[in-house]
Amino acid sequence: MNAVNEPIAIDVVSDVMCPWCFIGKRRLESALAQVTDLNVTVRWHPYQLDPTLPKEGKDRQRYLTDKFGADRAVSFYETIKAAGTEEGINFAFDKIELSPNTLDSHRLILWSRADDLQDEVVERLFKAYFIDGEDLTKSETLVRIAEDAGMQSDLVEQLLETDSDLDKTRKQIDQAREMGVSGVPCFIIDGRFAIAGAEKPETLAAAIRHAEATRTNEPA
Numbered sequence: 673m674n675a676v677n678e679p680i681a682i683d684v685v686s687d688v689m690c691p692w693c694f695i696g697k698r699r700l701e702s703a704l705a706q707v708t709d710l711n712v713t714v715r716w717h718p719y720q721l722d723p724t725l726p727k728e729g730k731d732r733q734r735y736l737t738d739k740f741g742a743d744r745a746v747s748f749y750e751t752i753k754a755a756g757t758e759e760g761i762n763f764a765f766d767k768i769e770l771s772p773n774t775l776d777s778h779r780l781i782l783w784s785r786a787d788d789l790q791d792e793v794v795e796r797l798f799k800a801y802f803i804d805g806e807d808l809t810k811s812e813t814l815v816r817i818a819e820d821a822g823m824q825s826d827l828v829e830q831l832l833e834t835d836s837d838l839d840k841t842r843k844q845i846d847q848a849r850e851m852g853v854s855g856v857p858c859f860i861i862d863g864r865f866a867i868a869g870a871e872k873p874e875t876l877a878a879a880i881r882h883a884e885a886t887r888t889n890e891p892a
Contacts, residue, residue, distance in 0.1 A: 679713040680883055683860040685848050686794070687719045688777045688808065691752045691763060694798040696857035696870035698759035703876035710884055716790045718778035718845050719856045725773040729809045735771040755870075767805025776832060778841045780814050783831065784823055792821040862887070 684700065686693040704712060725735075736745040749765050756763045777797050784793040796817045800806040806813050811832045819825035831837075848858075852866075859867040859876065862883035867876065 679711040680862050680880060682712060682714045682880070683717055683863070684714060685717045685719050685853050685858040685860070686856050687721045688774050688781075688794070688797040688801060689772055690719075690721055690856050691749075691756065691802060692870045693857045694761055694802055695752075695755055695759050696859070697794065697798065698761060699870055699873045700859065700876055702759075702873035703880065706873065706877040707880050710880065712880060714791065715785070716781050716794050717848060718774075718781065718841050719848050719853065719858075720774055720778075720845055721856070722771075723773075723845070725771060727773050727775075727809065729770040729772040729807070732768050732771045761802070763802050764805060765802075767803075768801065769805065770807050770809065772801070772808040774808065775838065775841060776811070776814060777808050778845075779831070779837050780818060780828065782837055782841060782844075783828065784818070784821065787823055789821050789823055793817060793823070796821055 682700070684696070686696070700714070704714075722739075736742075739745070740748055749763075753763045753765070781790055781793055781797070784790050797808065800813060800817060801808055808814065811829065814832060815825050815829045818828040853868075855868060857870055859871075859879075861867065861879050864886075865879055865883055867879055
């Protein structure tokens with residue numbers, strides 16, 4: 673099959689505890705609505721904003737104070753909240769009690785790919801954390817999200833009790849950093865163009881069209 677006949681792949685490098693990644697998802701959805709004439713597929717890849725967080729997570733206020741300082745954290749998140757409102761996201765930062773280690777969330781996203789349910793799982797993870805303030809370090813939270821998305825929740829529950837795909841997930845995160853990804857979201861379009869940050873839908877749509885226009889007939 674020639675490259676021009678394959679879908680345009682958008683590889684999104686993201687972390688579920690990153691509010692800009694949630695905003696980026698909304699903007700990507702708006703961009704895709706502008707290019708419905710093109711064959712596009714979206715794939716989600718793991719990243720950790722803070723891989724040093726313990727498996728059980730860390731008190732969010734303590735985490736933010738340690739990372740930004742109390743005053744700076746408040747202004748920083750007010751900016752994000754305003755950007756979210758523009759995209760229809762009502763961030764409820766006051767509900768979040770814990771900053772989670774997101775490795776298990778990324779494992780869930782990895783497993784959901786086999787069922788073509790990545791988008792559904794990513795959406796539910798974002799909502800659980802940023803809208804409902806749920807604890808993403810708890811396996812019961814992830815199992816329920818898997819079930820709601822249409823996955824085999826009993827299998828997910830069993831896998832979460834093991835180290836299945838932990839090394840694979842860490843390796844993928846390392847590969848993203850080696851590729852030069854230093855912040856998220858990062859959108860890699862057709863394996864050729866990278867857009868860093870939650871850019872506006874028009875920018876993403878233009879990049880997708882550019883990728884389509886610059887394809888060749890060489891074998892993929």
